Amino acid sequence: MKILVSAKRVTDPDARIRLRSDLSGIQSEGLEFKLNPFCENAVEEAIRLRDSQGGEIVAVSIGSEDAGTELRRALAMGADRAIRVAGKDDELDSDLVARVFVKIIEAEKPDLVIFGKQAVDGDSNQVAQLVAEYLGWGQACFVSHPEGSAGMTSQTPGLKVANGKALAVREVDGGAEIVEVDLPAVVSADLRLNEPRLPTLPNIMKAKRKPLDERTFADYGISPTLKVKTVRYSNPPERKAGIKVADVDQLLDKLTNEAKVL
């Protein structure tokens, strides 16, 4: 089975992101970058499937040269080769990213494409669904492994692939859905799908020699026009810390007489 996975470079998910004082963008000084957590789940799931069924994993990122670092991480986790398409984050929208993936998918012909549910910088949660619709494929998004939830047991895998079909458990409002999708299919991974592995040192060394192709939009005949553009940034309303109360009685008094919510 051939699997294509996404490996986006994002700002450290735990960093407190702040805007520059002129509001032109985020303060990137001293900021660390990581592989998008949801993409880690996608790569991990791809590795498990390949290791049990054979095949190849191609990791893809659209980004600046630095994005090669996160592709190397995906390779160190276990992906077989990588493709980076040159692009700047502020010159991308989910639709353009999706159109690039569509071209790569048409060229690579994978059986399964696994994305992260969302990128933790833009929080758009669109690319997997867009790609599936552009290709006319079925999708299983927000795939998870909700152990103990909604009657699932730890024996219920989040994603199974057999007989030309993917069987997936989706986390949705009000419960869990079990869906079947014909291959080739698009999947998006939620954080509880699996526990992503840490690359070992020997695998980090090996990853340096795995192929990483560098491409451009022009190679795929894509015009990099945007449908959605961020034209301004602003700070969300600041919430001030309130007071500390001494005990339950004071808390009840404040909630009743000051906040009037009880």
Place this chain on the structure above:
Amino acid sequence: MSKILVIADHAGGQLRKGTLGVITLARQIAARTAGTVEVAVVGHNVGSVAQAVAAYGAAKVYVVDSPELEKYTAQGHALAVAEVARKAGATVVAACASTFGKDCMPRVAVKLEAGMASEVVGLGTGAGITYVRPMWAGNVLGEVEIATPVHVLTVRTAEFDAAAPAGAPSPIEAAATTVTAAALKQRMLEFRPTVSARPALTEARVVVAGGRGLKSKESFQIVYELADTLGAAVGATRAAVDAEFIENDYQIGQTGKIVAPDLYIGAGISGAIQHLAGMKNAKVIVAVNKDEEAPIFTVADYGLVADLFKVLPELTGKLKARKG
């Protein structure tokens, strides 16, 4: 002139309240663009949903009711939504940022050759219509411009007041769909609902949330007891869900539910940015944590530095005593 089509969110023949927040945003867009608001209900046996949503002043309520749509699939529902959007001549198509909206609406955007803004929280203040949306777990607000003739939106409904009923009931019009379930590349085999008698997390006036500090599924019980005394919904952090204290449906945050109740009480929760992303717009925030340095205190109106195993039962007891 714009035509805003609101896609109703529903489950089990009931209109989901979030839809009323989308109608509020739709009315705001209509007011600025001399536009009209219409609603579409898509599914099977959804007559009761159409009746319910017809009370909110839409110029028309379209009903796309077909046995082929009985079971939700992104592929099938996106086709039906795009068909009714074309029929209506919609220039803006908006749905709740529920798992339905997030899953289905990007596919609708492709069909309508539209740009899509996710989790809209408001409109920009400039001349044209722009949409404000949270990025980086809500640490930044971005204002986005959509360059295509049609705009597709999902709406973070906790940010909008529910629309009030208005005027005479809207006329209801049936609309057709070409969806045939057998032709789709995906099928829903089973839906396993989370069963709870408590108020829905995203609709409750009061939310009591528990974190890893609750220690175990058994001791999480004290969160339910406080919630039941307050008639509140129960929420949790990702850490509490991962530790299997509670089901995933109750997670609040960047990757869970977004809540904005009148009162949020969080116990044993450190206040990671991803959790704050889901609750910092509550009107009043109460935090109980034994660590006075916990980041949740930076957003709490009332902080209590104490052991939750002592505080929660005491709070429950005193509230019960008050009620008599």
